[in-house]
Amino acid sequence: MRELFQMPSPFKSLLLAGVALCTVSSCRNQERSGSVPQIYYKAIYSKVLTFDPSRMTDTASLSVANQIYDGLLEFGPHFDLQPALAETWETSSDGKTLTFQLRKNVRFHDGTPLSSEDCVASFDRLLGPTSLVAKHYDLIEGVEARGPHTFVIRLKNKFPPFAAVLAGATAKILPKQLAQAKAFSSPVGTGPFKLLLNSETQIVLGRFDNYWREPSKLEELRFIVGTEAEGIAAALKGELHDTVSYPLNGDEAIFTSGSGQHLQIPLVATWVIGLNTRLAPFNRKEVRQRFKAALSSEDFIKTFYTGQMPAAGYVPPGLSGYIVPTNAPQNPASKVRKESTPITILIPIELAKSAAMKMYFEKRLSEAGFKTRFEPVRWNVLEKGFNNKSLQGFLMSMNADYPESSFLFRSFES
Secondary structure: OOOHHHOOHHHOOOOEEEEEEEEEEEEEEOOOOOOOOOEEEEEEOOOOOOOOHHHOOOHHHHHHHHHHOOEOEEEOOOOOEEEOOEEEEEEOOOOOEEEEEEOOOOEOOOOOEOOHHHHHHHHHHHOOOOOOOHHHOOOEEEEEEOOOOEEEEEEOOOOOOHHHHHOOOOOEOOOHHHHOOOOOOOOOOOOOEEEEEEOOOEEEEEEOOOOOOOOOOOOEEEEEEOOHHHHHHHHHOOOOOEOOOOOOOOOOHHHHOOOOOOEEEEEEEEEEEEEEOOOOOOOOHHHHHHHHHOOOHHHHHHHHOOOOEEOOOOOOOOOOOOOOOOOOOOOOHHHOOOEEEEEEEEEEOOOOOHHHHHHHHHHHHHHOOEEEEEEEEOHHHHHHHHHHOOOOEEEEEEEOOOOOHHHHHHHHOO
16 A cells, blocks of 8 residues: 555556545534434435445445444444344354344334345345445355345355445345335335435434334434535534534534534544546556645645544555555655646535635645646535546545455455
């Protein structure tokens, strides 16, 4: 990983290179004081793009899905693996067969009981031709239902982090009938909440009273769609309990007014500028190197996210392969070279600082000889271009799919 931006020979066919800017170790939320309300209002920066776990690549959809669906395993508060729909599991001596014993008291939102056939159909969908997340599961050689409550996964080869993949955000279990459907808009899961409303401005989830665990104390969970600025304004008026979806520092007005409670939760993510090495001018190694040298992670942090950690690579702190940042010298002005190819970098318009970031990056890159335009767009537009691999460049937070640095392996394949 240390040589990622120098593009040594093993990495010459990478699709994406990038400039790591900011490693985020925690994010903040704001919560009303007093007893837990019956309805909880949570900010979310984008509408849900899909309820299909096999096509979820954006944080907004995953945040809602985690309340609707369960997986075989889940992460504890310290990223430790814990049982979920699988009450117990064991791995064969060669590490290639995982056997799960399912809980017998679990029902889906439509009342049907959970069975191993549902698990088979769900993983078939994750591996299917319409899946956008198949790269995480194509190590699977086969899945099998051995009786109604025993589910088996056979791997092509031993891969110790695979249990963490199964606790990840997309390894969710759907009822067989839904998992085998071509497409769906109404999700059915085993999670603590079920969908009541999905609109452009909010997603409303209602409590599932037959949840296999103790039902939630909340009657409803409402995700309110809005930009960071809109979310902060709503929180100041007492219309939101939670702004954790936004990359806040903790020095915003909502925290300094006395009405906001500053909490922290773990987040394994790094802010990056990604560069498409298939498109000019980033198909040239020296251009990528000059682009990276024109930007400083430390200055970006000081300008926009005081208190966060500068990044020297994609791997966040706490994971193997993390690189401790060093103050590398910037290119001296005498070595500035003009780059004639125009560059367009998409940036999420939902960020309250998007306009300021646009000016910041364009100024610094112009000083280094680049004709760069940072274009603020809606998140769904940026996400579509990212998935289609059609963007010259983009700014986004790269979130770990599971807390192992191996999650990066498939992100940088040709």
